[in-house]
Amino acid sequence: MSVFKRDKKEEEDSGGNPYLNLDKTSVLQEARYFNQSPVNPRKCSLILTKILYLLNQGEVFTTQEATEAFFATTKLFQSKDVMLRRMVYLCIKELSTLAQDVIIVTSSLTKDMTGKESLYRAAAIRALCSITDSTMLQAIERYMKQAIVDNNPAVSSAALVSALHLSSTAPELVRRWANEAQEAVLSDNAMVSYHALGVIAGSRKNDKLSTVKLVTRLAKASLKSPYSLCLLIRLTAQLVEEDDSDASQPYIEFIECCLRHKSEMVIYEAAHAIVNLRKNARDLAPAVSVLQLFCGSSKASLRLAGARTLARLTAKNPTAVSACAVDLENLISDPNRSVATLAVTTLLATGAESSVDRLMKQISSFVSEISDEFKIVVVKAIRRLCTKFPRKHQSLAAFLAGMLRDEGGLEYKAAIADAIIALVEENPDAKETGLAHLCEFIEDCEHTALAVRILHLLGQEGPKSRQPSRYIRFIYNRVILESGPVRAAAVSAVAQFGAQRPELLPNIKVLLSRCQMDDEDEVRDRAVFYSIILDSGDPQLINDYIINVSQPNPVLLEKALRDHLEINPDVLFDINSVPTEEEPKENKEPIVEMEVRKPVQMSLEEIYAEQLAVIPGIEKLGPVFKTNLPVELTEAETEYRVRLIKHIYARHVILQFECINTLDDQVLEDVHIRLECPPEYEVKSEVHCQKLVYDKPGSVFLVVEFPCAFLGSLGSFGATLEFTVHDCDPTTGNPDPGEGYADIYPLEEFDIGCSDQIRARGAAEDFEQTWERSSNAPQASDTFVLPQNEANEAAQAVCEHLGLPKAAISGEAVKEIRGGGVFRGGAPVLVRARLVSRGDGTTMQLAARSPREDIAQLILAAVG
Incomplete structure (x- = not known):
């Protein structure tokens, strides 16, 4: 047995990553070994592995380096080693996007693709389709059709997956392979059938009638592949969503029939589709029963699937989930923390008011065992519970305060603080309790950003409470003990008390005078600023600069200031012309997610700022005042789709007509708008869209001046789309020779209103x-x-x-x-x-x- 004992040092050495400290230059030097003859297949495979590792780690190869490595790799086609040949195919795929003249290996790959060695054929197909452009694909079209119906599942699947990738660059060519793909759909191999259905569905995604025929035919056929059935259920659910009439009833019956399939994957996909489609609790009952069984499964994946889907359903129809309460309570102690967290959040959302206290006791021990990521999900569920049962604010606030005292990172503490702040703002009865908990928290808060936010809330809500003076001590302690940013926020909060509570004003003035001796410039400046405003006694001044201070959008404010300095720096800057900070809109149907992501909130003005930059002289119009939501000027299924975005400025409006050409056999050039506007308006300039190709949006801009009188700014506009049509090859997109012909397309009228x-x-x-x-x-x-x-x-x-x-x-x-x-x-x-x-x-x-x-x-x- 001593032979099998490993030295301790050997065990320690074997645990690291052997490719961790690779140097690109040295690896490329090693690749020159490929030019020798004969070569050691194992050594070559190791070098190719290093190249692939560097590429996948984001290492940047220059065009020359990639080209040299590519052609050195092609020398290895002479080797008959199976493993080395597969590595060669992988390297060709990865380097083809970086190297030049890669098309030279097409003949070698075509030979392998059509050869008798099945081990090479599938990989050769994938490599060939990745390096061949759309113009040369027709040369291998016959081979691709043969490969799709090949008896070898690996070859057939490789050809179908390659067709899926090619459908984005050469959709018309892939559409011609539909007959072979339909034959492959009925294959006994699960993956071949699944990939074939994906190719057919992708080629028909813009043709609703063809999709309906496909779904109707396959719903009656007995597909053997569970993967294909899952994709078919998704296609069927999509048709039901688009057509809410009685004609969709056979599709719903097909999805319900799949609830009785032998494959758990298909059963879950059907239940998931029904949950997302149905609104009535009675219609949801079969799907909920299946998900309830999943919650009691011995497989962790099924328990997670059942709990997650029930959690999502809770946001739309909590009464349908209430029958699963017992099963969900059993999952609170599940060893899988994801399952347990979903069960807790679902119970919090579906529980009755009488069961809140019992639930809080159940999850108190559970919360201490999970990570911050899962704790944030629980906190968000408790926050929704505060809105649902306002009378339970005492116990909920106490529970949140207990979580606030536990160890945790900034995101976790911020989520709890957000929940308590929302409770204070939404429930007047909970204001005193919530503020007390927050005051206690900032005594030991180690996160500056969080302390600043809580101080801001105390400044807003504290003066409106029954005993405002009790909060001043907590706020002023921050001036004595904390860092500069927190002290500055505390000064602003103290000034709010002086502005809204006249009886406290003398004491507030004393505190502000002490702050004027602070070491930090920002703290001193704020103290002097607020002291002068409070000493003035002017109610309007106090309201505008202390109580109700408008908060402009910082990104647009910076842009407006830069434009002002460049155009007319001698004129006074009007801050009211900058849009204020808009609150992010809440989702209509919140979904319980296990991954916590922070979406980037962008205003419409920021989204369209780059597009507006193409207009000559736009900086002379000043900052954009408001960008309105888009308005559709055409029907959804027309050949040309146009929508209007109105960008409002102080004296002008920019009309952005966003156009999409849905015809793949036409290219539109010199696209512009003929505008019929009220006589008070004046069109100043227009920016044409020079070329509008298939399925790629382009915009036409018109700069229009408002009437001098505000009352004349209400009016209706007519618009007509004018362009020159060039017929083109749908496969390549290249226009046919000739001058083309002029055409027009009428658009719906639109208004400019208040x-x-x-x-x-x-x-x-x-x-x-x-x-x-x-x-x-x-x-x-x-x-x-x-x-x-x-x-x-x-x-x-x-x-x-x-x-x-x-x-x-x-x-x-x-x-x-x-x-x-x-x-x-x-x-x-x-x-x-x-x-x-x-x-x-x-x-x-x-x-x-x-x-x-x-x-x-x-x-x-x-x-x-």
């Missing part, structure tokens, strides 16, 4: 005080009779006309709209309306206030 020109928002908590402070501003008011019978429906229509969010609507029997915003050019505006249903319509009293009377009149004109 909502396009205003950055609106709902009413803040101090709307009444703001409305009273604006009593001296010009006001326009009138009474309207609206056609809607219900006041709520009428209020929503008015908000849509004015661009106000639905959150601006309040009240029950008497609906009230309260909101405001900033009009293009920077003038603020306030809107107030009362709506009462009268049976045969709705009566509305509408009032608008603005420093500019014509803007107030415009608000009324937009509704009338």
Whole structure:
């Protein structure tokens, strides 16, 4: 037995990565060994492995280096070693995108592809299709068709997968292989059948009628491959989503039939499709029963699949999941932490108010055993529970506070703080409790960003509490003990108390005077700034610079400042012309996910900024005020699709017509728009789209000047798409010789309304005080009779006309709209309306206030 004992040093040496410290230059030097004859296959395989490792690690090869390595590798075609030949194919695939003249090995690969050695054929097909361009594919088309129906499953599958990759560059060519692929769909081999169905479905994705025929035919056939059945279920579910009529009932019956299949994979795919399609709990019952059985399976993968799908269903239909409560409670102690976390979050979302305390006790021990990633998922579920059961805020806040005291990273602590902050903002009864927990947390908070955010919240909510003075001590302690950024945030929070609580103002002034001696510039500057504003005693000044400070979008603010300095630095900069920070919109149907990702929130202005840069002289228009949501000007199934994006500036509007050509046998050139606009508008310039190829969007831009009078800015526009058509080869996309012919395409009319020109928002908590402070501003008011019978429906229509969010609507029997915003050019505006249903319509009293009377009149004109 001593022969099998390994030395301790040998064990330690064998655990590392042998390719960790590879040097590209030395590996390329080793590759010159390929030019010798004969060669050692094992040594060559090792060198090729090193090259592949460097490429997959992101090592950058120059064109010359890649070309030299590529042609050195081709010398190894002379070797008959099977393993070495497979490595050669892999290297050819990886180097073909970097090297030059790779097409020279086509003959060798074609010979291997059509040879008798089955071990080479599949790999040769994959390598050949990766290096051959669309113009030379026709030369091997006959061989590809033969390979698709080959008796060897590896060869057939390789040809089908290569066809899938080629469908993005040569769709017409792959479409001609459909007959062979249909024959392969009925193959006994599971993967061949699956890949063949993928090729056929991909070639028909733009032809709904062909897809319907395919699904109808295969639903009646008995496919043996579970992978093919899963793909067929997805295609069927897609057809049901697009057609919600009774004609889709046979498709639904086919999916329900798959719930009784012998393959667990197919059963889950069918249940998953039904869960995503059905809205009624009764229709969901068969799928939920299957998922319930999965939750009790001995296989961890099935338990995870069942728990995850039930968690997703909870967001849309929690009553359908309530029957699985017992099974989900059994999963809380599951050894797989992912399964346990999903079970906990689902129970939190479906549990009744009476079971909240019991659930909290059950998961208290569970939370301490999982990682921060899973804890964040649990915290988000508890946050939704706070919204669902506001009366349970005491126990939920206490549980969150206990989690806040545990060890954890910044993301975990931030998620808990977000949950408590949301509880404070949404539930007035929980305000005191939540603020107390946050005050206790910042005493020991080691994360600067989190402390700053909590101090900001204390400055907003603390002055409105019953005992505001109790929070000042916690805030001022941060000035004494913390770092510069936290001290600066504490100064801003203290100033909020002085601005909103006159009885505390003398003490606040003393604290601010002490802060004026701070070592940090930012802290001193803020203390002096707030002290001077509070000493002035001007309510309007205090409101604008301490209480309700507008927060412009920082990216657009920087861009606007750069443009201002380049164009007209001598003119005063108007910060009101910069869009404010918009809150990210919540998903309509939140989904419980195990992977926690932070989506990058980008405003529409940022998304289209790069596209607008092509317009000559755009910097002279100043900063963009607002970019509106796109408006479709054509039907969805037409040959040319056009949508309009309106970019609003202070004195101009840029109309961006985003066009897509859906015809693969045409290329459009010199695409432009003939605009029929009201007489008050004036078209200043137009940027044509020089070329519009198949399925690639292109844009036409028109710069239009607004009328001098705001009231004249409401109007309807007509538009016609004009272009020159060149017929082309659908396979290559190359236009036929000739001049082409001119053609037009009429578009739907569109309007520019009040909502396009205003950055609106709902009413803040101090709307009444703001409305009273604006009593001296010009006001326009009138009474309207609206056609809607219900006041709520009428209020929503008015908000849509004015661009106000639905959150601006309040009240029950008497609906009230309260909101405001900033009009293009920077003038603020306030809107107030009362709506009462009268049976045969709705009566509305509408009032608008603005420093500019014509803007107030415009608000009324937009509704009338």
